[in-house]
Amino acid sequence: MTTIEAIGLVRRFHRTTAVDGATLNITAGVTGLLGPNGAGKTTTLRILATVLARDSGSLRMLGRDPSNPADRLEIRRRLGYLPQDPGYQRGFTVFEFVDYIAILKEWTVRRARHDEVRRVLDMVGLSDVRDTKIRKLSGGMRRRVGLAQALIGDPELLILDEPTVGFDPQQRLRFRDMISQAGEGRTVLLSTHLTDDVAAICGRIVVITAGRTVFTGTPSEVAATAAGRVWSSADRDPAADVAWRTEDGRFRNLGTAPDGAHLLTPTLDDGYMLLVGTPGADEVAA
Amino acid sequence: MTAVIVETQSAIHDYPRIRSVLALSRVEARRMVVHPAYLVAAVYVVTIMGSDLFQATDNNRKTVIETIEMFALFLFAMISIIPASLVATSARRAGAEETLSAVPATPRMRTAAILLGACAPAAIATLAVLISYVLRQDLPPFTDIPELTGAAVASTPLLYLGAAALACAAARWLPWPGVPIVVLVGLVIWVANTHTSHSAAAVLTAPWLAYPDMDDANHIAGYSGLWHLGYLLGLTLLAATAALWRDDARRMTAIGIPIGLFTALAGWAQLP
Numbered sequence A: 001m002t003t004i005e006a007i008g009l010v011r012r013f014h015r016t017t018a019v020d021g022a023t024l025n026i027t028a029g030v031t032g033l034l035g036p037n038g039a040g041k042t043t044t045l046r047i048l049a050t051v052l053a054r055d056s057g058s059l060r061m062l063g064r065d066p067s068n069p070a071d072r073l074e075i076r077r078r079l080g081y082l083p084q085d086p087g088y089q090r091g092f093t094v095f096e097f098v099d100y101i102a103i104l105k106e107w108t109v110r111r112a113r114h115d116e117v118r119r120v121l122d123m124v125g126l127s128d129v130r131d132t133k134i135r136k137l138s139g140g141m142r143r144r145v146g147l148a149q150a151l152i153g154d155p156e157l158l159i160l161d162e163p164t165v166g167f168d169p170q171q172r173l174r175f176r177d178m179i180s181q182a183g184e185g186r187t188v189l190l191s192t193h194l195t196d197d198v199a200a201i202c203g204r205i206v207v208i209t210a211g212r213t214v215f216t217g218t219p220s221e222v223a224a225t226a227a228g229r230v231w232s233s234a235d236r237d238p239a240a241d242v243a244w245r246t247e248d249g250r251f252r253n254l255g256t257a258p259d260g261a262h263l264l265t266p267t268l269d270d271g272y273m274l275l276v277g278t279p280g281a282d283e284v285a286a
Numbered sequence B: 001m002t003a004v005i006v007e008t009q010s011a012i013h014d015y016p017r018i019r020s021v022l023a024l025s026r027v028e029a030r031r032m033v034v035h036p037a038y039l040v041a042a043v044y045v046v047t048i049m050g051s052d053l054f055q056a057t058d059n060n061r062k063t064v065i066e067t068i069e070m071f072a073l074f075l076f077a078m079i080s081i082i083p084a085s086l087v088a089t090s091a092r093r094a095g096a097e098e099t100l101s102a103v104p105a106t107p108r109m110r111t112a113a114i115l116l117g118a119c120a121p122a123a124i125a126t127l128a129v130l131i132s133y134v135l136r137q138d139l140p141p142f143t144d145i146p147e148l149t150g151a152a153v154a155s156t157p158l159l160y161l162g163a164a165a166l167a168c169a170a171a172r173w174l175p176w177p178g179v180p181i182v183v184l185v186g187l188v189i190w191v192a193n194t195h196t197s198h199s200a201a202a203v204l205t206a207p208w209l210a211y212p213d214m215d216d217a218n219h220i221a222g223y224s225g226l227w228h229l230g231y232l233l234g235l236t237l238l239a240a241t242a243a244l245w246r247d248d249a250r251r252m253t254a255i256g257i258p259i260g261l262f263t264a265l266a267g268w269a270q271l272p
Helices: A041-048 A069-077 A094-104 A110-123 A139-151 A169-182 A195-201 A219-224 A268-277 B015-033 B036-055 B060-079 B081-094 B097-101 B107-117 B119-136 B150-173 B179-197 B200-204 B225-245 B249-269
Strands: A002-013 A016-027 A029-034 A056-061 A079-082 A157-161 A187-191 A204-209 A212-217 A230-233 A240-245 A251-255
Touching: A002 A041, A002 A187, A016 A029, A016 A041, A016 A187, A016 A204, A029 A041, A029 A169, A029 A195, A041 A056, A041 A157, A041 A187, A069 A079, A079 A139, A094 A110, A094 A139, A094 B015, A094 B097, A110 A139, A139 A157, A139 A169, A169 A187, A169 A195, A195 A268, A204 A219, A204 A268, A212 A219, A212 A268, A219 A268, A240 A268, A251 A268, B015 B081, B015 B107, B015 B119, B036 B060, B036 B081, B060 B081, B060 B119, B060 B150, B060 B179, B081 B097, B081 B107, B081 B150, B081 B179, B107 B119, B107 B150, B107 B225, B119 B150, B150 B179, B150 B225, B179 B200, B225 B249
Parallel strands: A016 A212, A029 A187, A029 A204, A079 A157, A157 A187
Antiparallel strands: A002 A016, A002 A056, A204 A212, A230 A251, A240 A251
């Protein structure tokens, strides 16, 4: 079943068009939203999180229309959202903050709510610091507090904007495990710059650039878009759009491969790079 | 970023939402009561009262009465703008508005919870004034401090609720740093000026004044204590309406007009 069905989403801020006709079809599982800075990922996620209204386009989430107040309320009851820059009230402890959000999510029975808060804090590994003031936590730990509040109530739809920013490698691995579990039977949509995170946990990928969806598919399908366009050479190939030296001392080149080039098996990074970083990327479609 | 989704949920009546407001109001009440502004003032009161009690050996009860009334009806009531304002603006100051925009509870519900939460400091202050009222009962009237009337006792919660409502309204309409201080200072100057004006109308219509006839020099004869209470209630409800109006304009306009008329009527009827 389709969780999010967006067709031609448009959102403008004065003269800037942040989202310019994005089309998404998100189903259960973990979907990664990839795109360069300024591609419109955050604005798209804010629209999907019911924080921003769209200027035009059609949108249905969880079978409802977020522009209708009653539907929007029902969507919010089934939604968990981690913004790119979640703020935290000074003076709240970790437990108090998550408990506060739980109340705002209509967890009104104190005992059940506290059990739920303990559950999500345990999920993100913050049980030991539950009574610590948030202002005393590191950036990565604060990020996990934000994640904990998004997980309250085991929402059907989880929208995470750059969830792994500030995480150390151990925390990222733990996050992958947690999101993989969360993605079973429900929908997780996350944006990130980290393609290895996406490759590890996302069953599907949506690539956005300049506010438009340029590709939707699996990680291997993204990689496949670079087939025949990645090659190896002893020196930097002038024909390459992008090239870098690899472990074996040879150059990995991306672009239009010359005849007789030693072609390599493309990776997700290659496919993504060619989708968003080269002219004509908009013409590539799944 | 501007033009976020504006909530117009007046048509949505849902029991869980009322329970959410009540649960949230308990959190906001705790945040206000333990706010450093109150705690610092409480330490000050205890120090002053302790010092006075240590020096006054012949009339300790009067010292306690005087201290309770001075602080519960004036100092604490005035500074209650600060905790209410800081609680009302905390999400915005922390940059947490976006997180709170994606939850079922609306800004209107959060404002209502703060207004309800302000009942906690109001109840504590009223209890203190009631204790003072009881302590006075078997004593002869004091000549140097104002009489504590039933109307003054009854107005105590309104002083706190009014200040909190004003703070919420300012937070919703003037969301800039320093506004609570400006509101507080403006209120103090307004009230202080009315006491030097020797005008009964100016004194009686000053906002949230428990003691219109504070001393002999400003004694106002013949005003209606009950209508004054009604006037303070009207002001409090008007401030609460202004706080909620931002997110529920249509309904608050419908409620605000009769409240405004009632406040004007009570303000006129209380005059000698």
